[in-house]
Amino acid sequence: MNRRITFIQAVREAFQEEMRRDERVFVMGQDVQAGIFATTSKLVDEFGPARVINTPICESASVGAAVGAAMTGLRPVVQIMFGDFNYLAMEMTANQAGQWHYISDGALKVPMVIETPSGARGGAGYGHSQSLEAAFILPPGLKVAVPATPYDAKGLLKSAIRDDNPVLFFEHRRLLPQRGEVPEEEYLIPLGQADIKRVGSDVTLVAVSVTVHKALAAAEKLSQRGIEVEVIDPRTLVPLDKDTIFQSLQKTYHLVVVEEGRKRGGFGAELAAIAVEEWFDYLDAPVQRLGTISAALPYSPVLEAACIPSEEDIVQAVLRSLGQEE
Amino acid sequence: MQLEDDKRKELYRKMVTVRLLEKRVEQLVTAARIPCSGHFGLGQEAVGVGICGPLRYSDYIFGTHRGFAEYIGKGLTPREILSEYYGKATSLSRGRLGQHLLKPEIGIMPLPSSLGSEFGMAVGTALSTKLRGSDQVTVNLFGEGTAGQADFGPSLEMASLWQLPLVFVCNNNQYVELAHYRNVVATEDIAPRAGAYGIPYEIVDGNDIALVYGATAEAVSRARQGEGPMFLEFKTYRRCTHYTGDPGGYQPQEEIEIWVQKDPIDRCRATMMAEGMWTEADEQAMLASIADEIEAAVKFAEESPYPDPATIYEHIYA
Numbered sequence: 001m002n003r004r005i006t007f008i009q010a011v012r013e014a015f016q017e018e019m020r021r022d023e024r025v026f027v028m029g030q031d032v033q034a035g036i037f038a039t040t041s042k043l044v045d046e047f048g049p050a051r052v053i054n055t056p057i058c059e060s061a062s063v064g065a066a067v068g069a070a071m072t073g074l075r076p077v078v079q080i081m082f083g084d085f086n087y088l089a090m091e092m093t094a095n096q097a098g099q100w101h102y103i104s105d106g107a108l109k110v111p112m113v114i115e116t117p118s119g120a121r122g123g124a125g126y127g128h129s130q131s132l133e134a135a136f137i138l139p140p141g142l143k144v145a146v147p148a149t150p151y152d153a154k155g156l157l158k159s160a161i162r163d164d165n166p167v168l169f170f171e172h173r174r175l176l177p178q179r180g181e182v183p184e185e186e187y188l189i190p191l192g193q194a195d196i197k198r199v200g201s202d203v204t205l206v207a208v209s210v211t212v213h214k215a216l217a218a219a220e221k222l223s224q225r226g227i228e229v230e231v232i233d234p235r236t237l238v239p240l241d242k243d244t245i246f247q248s249l250q251k252t253y254h255l256v257v258v259e260e261g262r263k264r265g266g267f268g269a270e271l272a273a274i275a276v277e278e279w280f281d282y283l284d285a286p287v288q289r290l291g292t293i294s295a296a297l298p299y300s301p302v303l304e305a306a307c308i309p310s311e312e313d314i315v316q317a318v319l320r321s322l323g324q325e326e
Numbered sequence: 327m328q329l330e331d332d333k334r335k336e337l338y339r340k341m342v343t344v345r346l347l348e349k350r351v352e353q354l355v356t357a358a359r360i361p362c363s364g365h366f367g368l369g370q371e372a373v374g375v376g377i378c379g380p381l382r383y384s385d386y387i388f389g390t391h392r393g394f395a396e397y398i399g400k401g402l403t404p405r406e407i408l409s410e411y412y413g414k415a416t417s418l419s420r421g422r423l424g425q426h427l428l429k430p431e432i433g434i435m436p437l438p439s440s441l442g443s444e445f446g447m448a449v450g451t452a453l454s455t456k457l458r459g460s461d462q463v464t465v466n467l468f469g470e471g472t473a474g475q476a477d478f479g480p481s482l483e484m485a486s487l488w489q490l491p492l493v494f495v496c497n498n499n500q501y502v503e504l505a506h507y508r509n510v511v512a513t514e515d516i517a518p519r520a521g522a523y524g525i526p527y528e529i530v531d532g533n534d535i536a537l538v539y540g541a542t543a544e545a546v547s548r549a550r551q552g553e554g555p556m557f558l559e560f561k562t563y564r565r566c567t568h569y570t571g572d573p574g575g576y577q578p579q580e581e582i583e584i585w586v587q588k589d590p591i592d593r594c595r596a597t598m599m600a601e602g603m604w605t606e607a608d609e610q611a612m613l614a615s616i617a618d619e620i621e622a623a624v625k626f627a628e629e630s631p632y633p634d635p636a637t638i639y640e641h642i643y644a
């Protein structure tokens with residue numbers, strides 16, 4: 001029997017189930033006991049302050065502490081309150097967490113998760129609005145989860161906690177209050193398995209995180225004009241489920257990719273490069289990429305909206321791909 | 327350093343402006359007229375206003391996210407603040423900054439979204455004034471929670487090592503978001519940490535505008551004369567919740583009551599009245615004039631247009 005719960009509740013359930021299942025799992029971060037965005041609230045009542053730890057305001061040392069704990073047998077989840085603040089901890093994440101397993105020739109493992117609410121939502125300004133998931137494609141050794149629904153969030157977070165590698169888990173702030181179907185029974189979603197969110201035959205539209213919903217809305221509009229778009233949610237950027245995307249492309253021969261992260265050097269750039277490198281024979285048109293402009297995100301919601309890809313931008317990109325520009 | 331009568335009246339008016347403006351902005355955020363959330367500093371107005379008292383326009387200040395005290399203190403107007411918060415084309419940044427209030431012309435330097443990212447920049451402005459041979463002073467204001475940030479120690483080190491004209495000001499309002507500060511801060515006082523780097527420090531009642539002014543004036547004048555950095559910690563209390571989206575409930579009512587008794591505005595008014603420099607008539611006239619100023623600012627912001635989306639491509643590079 002399926003229930004409809006919020007993204008927040010789905011994440012909290014993943015925490016509860018994994019913390020009950022494995023006493024090595026613990027949560028740390030600023031105000032995680034109260035749960036500033038509620039994903040961790042009430043966990044302290046069940047698991048106590050030794051496993052739900054409020055940290056001082058220092059992202060770098062908090063992630064560093066998680067790395068140390070992970071290397072010595074625990075499974076920390078460290079919350080970084082806003083995705084933007086991951087840059088403060090970049091040294092620990094990119095240079096340390098992601099690399100010790102490899103350079104120790106497997107002697108060390110760093111099983112940890114960075115849970116990080118992020119993204120643009122109108123009126124939060126330049127340093128509380130960025131979607132930075134693509135910044136974690138570049139450093140080696142990290143996995144990157146970008147769930148778009150409560151169902152995906154729960155299943156991916158459970159897998160992330162059980163994974164033996166450092167996983168970045170991005171939660172778009174606009175998605176946090178949204179509801180979706182989540183079964184009562186336990187389930188896991190493997191990292192590296194894309195989900196076809198809408199079946200179509202004309203264009204393959206790969207959409208990341210919050211843009212999945214914009215892509216679905218755009219696909220609905222295009223369908224009314226007789227264009228059938230296949231919307232693929234990669235769900236994790238690393239590892240990337242190339243097979244699912246390639247299978248779709250073999251049907252559509254047209255690729256469009258959209259993300260809220262910046263277009264320059266973003267996930268779309270990586271995917272377009274893969275397409276040109278590996279799937280060249282299956283491209284009937286140039287790959288269309290959509291992403292945020294390479295500027296600081298302005299505060300005023302009218303300006304912010306102009307910087308990030310909209311539903312209409314997606315419609316236009318699909319039409320461009322098909323040579324039906326308006 | 328003594329707080330002269332005129333200065334006291336000026337600072338008093340600024341504190342009241344801050345309090346009334348914050349109240350008004352809170353209403354506007356709640357009514358969704360303003361798109362951001364608001365962080366206010368009810369009860370701690372004397373710190374931000376008082377530390378700006380001895381500053382010149384040319385001195386630099388790095389302020390905080392909490393309320394308007396240091397911004398009004400340094401000379402920003404309600405109209406400038408509101409047009410920024412509304413995200414309107416008439417704001418100084420044409421809608422780009424929002425809560426990150428800025429006005430370099432009067433020494434209001436960047437308010438970073440990331441707490442603690444001002445520490446390094448404040449070292450930099452102080453270093454710059456020293457290298458340029460100017461007598462400007464930099465003030466770096468931050469919360470007791472922010473003192474945990476990674477660059478805190480290194481900034482003290484550099485300021486001390488290079489004897490920079492930098493005044494560190496810790497606004498200890500006893501809360502770090504939804505937790506009492508001792509939940510995430512290891513020591514009751516922050517200031518003694520400066521001593522470990524060879525920086526003189528002082529811990530002062532942050533709810534007494536004269537003491538805040540006096541301590542800052544000393545530190546600023548030392549810095550201006552090339553005698554190096556100083557660290558001030560002002561003890562105060564945040565009587566409101568962390569931000570507009572925080573329902574509160576975690577601050578004990580008795581604790582709040584104690585601090586209501588120590589309200590900096592009430593104390594300043596009582597002193598001025600006791601000294602015969604302020605009357606009930608003065609009070610009423612001032613309140614009316616501040617209310618007019620704020621309502622005119624609201625009207626201005628409400629009626630201003632939103633920025634043109636085409637402007638997003640301007641100033642991407644200098």
Ligand SMILES: Cc1ncc(C[n+]2csc(CCOP(=O)(O)OP(=O)(O)O)c2C)c(N)n1
Nearest residue numbers: 085392439440441469470471472501502503
């Ligand atoms: C790097 C960074 N981490 C976390 C936050 C979120 N945050 C905003 S205000 C705040 C609490 C700050 O406490 P304190 O320094 O005591 O200042 P106060 O709010 O009490 O004035 C936190 C953690 C942030 N803005 N920047």
Ligand SMILES: [Mg+2]
Nearest residue numbers: 469470499501
């Ligand atoms: Mg504080």
